Amino acid sequence: LSRFATNEVSVDYTIASAGRMVTGGVLRFVPGRTVLFVPLPADQSLCTMGVTLSDPVNAELTGLRSVALSGGCTATDPLIVEGDVWRYFKGTQQPPGDWNSLSFDDSTWLSGPTPIGFENSSGYESRIATNLTDMRNAYLSVYARREFVIDDPARVVALAFTMDYDDGYVAYLNGVEIAAQSAPASRAYDQPATASHEACCGSGTPTGPCPPESIDLSDHIADLVPGVNVLAVQAHNQSLSSSDFIFIAELFIAVTP
Ligand SMILES: [Ca+2]
Ligand SMILES: [Ca+2]
Missing domain, CATH: 2.60.40 (Immunoglobulin-like)
Structure with a gap:
């Protein structure tokens, strides 16, 4: 007054x-x-x-x-978390060009929960949920898809992505690239990550961000559609002989009541 x-x-x-x-x-x-x-x-x-x-x-x-x-809001409601089952494709050849799109049929792909990877030395062995025992000296990349449902994109006010990885990746939301780290410029299946990167989740001392960095996807809320959406990632190892590989992609959301 x-x-x-x-x-x-x-x-x-x-x-x-x-x-x-x-x-x-x-x-x-x-x-x-x-x-x-x-x-x-x-x-x-x-x-x-x-x-x-x-x-x-x-x-x-x-x-x-x-x-x-x-200000003050954060995307904290989990949409995709560690342990969720993904469809995945071993990078022994290039997947179809529309592999990361919403319309792609991934029903013939393998499926398994994250973390997906392998450990031939020490670090990630206790965390691997889907073990790629045939990856070392055989293929450099893995392509993976996880669908999720958004009833009303108009209510989404914040969206965030985290990726714990070894060694590089590209991520896509409904086919639109949303993040990449140490990814080969060509994005080709037979190319290595351009740098070494340690995931947070291992038992040793990680050299990557820990906990994994959260990437604000507020600019990509407009890429969401009502109903089924898809988060897709291609993850690359740094070399065929590298002793380890892993990825855990997660997605978080905030919606209005
Ligand atoms: Ca290791
Ligand atoms: Ca590696």
Whole structure:
């Protein structure tokens, strides 16, 4: 209030996010009180909130009736996590050109949970869920797909991707490239990763980021479609004789209520 009042003053408030009302209530200023705080919901998925005042009693609204607040939301709801079963294709030859697209039929591919890889020395052996015992000295890459369902992309306010890997990769959302590290420029199945990279998940001392870096995909929310979507990755080892290879791709989301 701009000045003390001798009668109780009240005003209604509403909090909205993405065009939908989240909560609301009444602020009551007892006589003598001039400052009150609007309680904001602690929901981490709310990236932006609008607070609007209305229907004052014993006073007038002379300043701003609404303010927009932004920031603070993170994509924390898991869409794809370690242990989920993926379709995968051993890179003994180039897969079809549309292998990473939503329409591609992966029903003839192998399937297995992440982490997918192998360890011929030490580090990842206790973590491997799908063991590629035939990969060393035979093929350099693995192509993998995991479908997930989004009922209403319009409600998605944040999207994040993490990839724990050894040694390089390219990731795609519905066929659109979203991230790459140490990937061969040609993206070809028979090319090595351009650098060595240690995954976080091993038992030794990782030289890669630990926990794996989270990549903000907010710019790719528009690539989501209602219903089935697909996250696809191609992962490359640094050499045929490399003693290890692994990848764990995860996807996280935040949606409005
Ligand atoms: Ca190792
Ligand atoms: Ca390796």
